[in-house]
Amino acid sequence: MTQIFDYIVAGAGSSGCTVANRLVTAGKRVLLLEAGPRDNDKFIHMPATFAKVIGTKRSFIYESEPETNVGGRRLPIPQGRTLGGGSSINAMLYIRGQHEDYDSWRDLGCSGWAWSDVLPAFKRLERNERLEGTYHGTNGPLPVSDARHKHPLSLAYVKAAQQAGYRYNDDFNGERQEGVGFYQLTTLDAVRQSAATVFLKPVAGNRNLTVVTGAQVSTLTLENGAASGLSYTTADGRMVQASAKEEVILAAGALATPKS
Ligand SMILES: Cc1cc2nc3c(=O)[nH]c(=O)nc-3n(C[C@H](O)[C@H](O)[C@H](O)COP(=O)(O)OP(=O)(O)OC[C@H]3O[C@@H](n4cnc5c(N)ncnc54)[C@H](O)[C@@H]3O)c2cc1C
Missing domain, CATH: 3.50.50.60 (FAD/NAD(P)-binding domain)
Incomplete structure (x- = not known):
């Protein structure tokens, strides 16, 4: 049947x-x-x-x-x-990708996939607990939050990277992806979403x-x-x-x- x-x-x-x-x-x-x-x-x-x-x-x-760049290992x-x-x-990790990648898809003929096309959809989807404005939504179904626990080694690593000259980035889904900082997560009250x-x-x-x-x-x-x-x-x-x-x-x- x-x-x-x-x-x-x-x-x-x-x-x-x-x-x-x-x-x-x-x-x-x-x-x-x-x-x-x-x-x-x-x-x-x-x-x-x-x-x-x-x-x-x-x-x-x-x-x-087998990958040639890792000694032929699988x-x-x-x-x-x-x-x-x-x-x-x-x-x-809540990461949308580089703006330029979406624009290159548009340039290759995928109409509707430019960064300016997909950003409104990302914002509609998102319920960010900390960020809003040009790049973020706060009323969507998908909770996005900051890690509730930051390991002392993670804090030291991020500080060391800044001391080595890397820029601190507070938002990897904002204006630029480059830099060092803490990811936001698709979690709510420390539970996976x-x-x-x-x-x-x-x-x-x-x-x-x-x-x-x-x-x-x-x-x-x-x-x-x-x-x-x-x-x-x-x-x-x-x-x-x-x-x-x-x-x-x-x-x-x-x-x-x-x-x-
Ligand atoms: C270990 C790991 C870590 C990652 N970390 C991140 C991260 O931190 N941040 C991030 O943004 N992304 C991350 N990703 C990537 C992200 O999870 C994927 O890009 C995304 O889940 C892909 O979604 P999808 O719907 O294309 O496929 P999937 O979510 O893989 O869904 C495919 C589904 O189809 C089912 N399926 C397969 N074959 C069949 C079949 N023949 N019949 C019926 N069902 C079938 C599978 O069981 C699976 O449930 C990670 C992925 C992995 C595996």
Whole structure:
């Protein structure tokens, strides 16, 4: 039997949780599929303990090809494998990237991706506890805060860098990224704010949303050159067919999306 939805989202990571929230809020029926288990491990939510999750069933550990610049070694590449994806196992540093990178994408033909295009979206998304104005928002869904604990060695390091002539930077998402200072974090009251926490939990009870964990997407169904559905394997080994009246959205991460 084929399950039918308006949208199917493959991968419940940072982008999958976010897009599922937006679609369900807009009244669409959404199937959200995640290969990994739920995010119910306390070490995900305590900011200092994410390293304990990497290497467990809630992460994939890919390997690079041998890299000439590190003596031919293969480098491990961890990726999230749970609700929230990378945002459930990452270091929570709130960093948007360089303005110039976005402008170079615009120059390469990606209209809508210039810094001036994306900045309003970043500001709408953000709920910053300390910064506001040209670069920051304070009313969005994503909490951004300063670290509650600064290790004495971190303080000494930042001071030493200034003594060595590096400029202090109070805001790596402000006018310039260069400098030395303390990152802001996607945490609230010392708890990780993953995409699952911020975007999935608020719509978890919505009857238009179906979330399946342990669901490994394997095959896309194509009709007239566009994806109209997919197949996935459930945690107990069943193969399930699902189809989308509107779109199939691939959000399995930069490495797994083309691979799967
Ligand atoms: C260890 C680590 C530290 C990082 N630190 C930071 C940081 O401090 N600050 C920062 O901004 N960024 C950081 N990042 C990067 C950031 O987390 C990612 O850029 C972001 O999460 C990517 O989002 P995504 O939606 O593209 O993919 P992901 O969040 O990776 O989501 C992809 C999801 O798809 C699922 N999936 C994969 N294959 C399938 C399949 N076949 N079927 C079904 N589901 C599938 C995965 O299990 C995963 O949950 C870090 C990442 C890691 C891994």
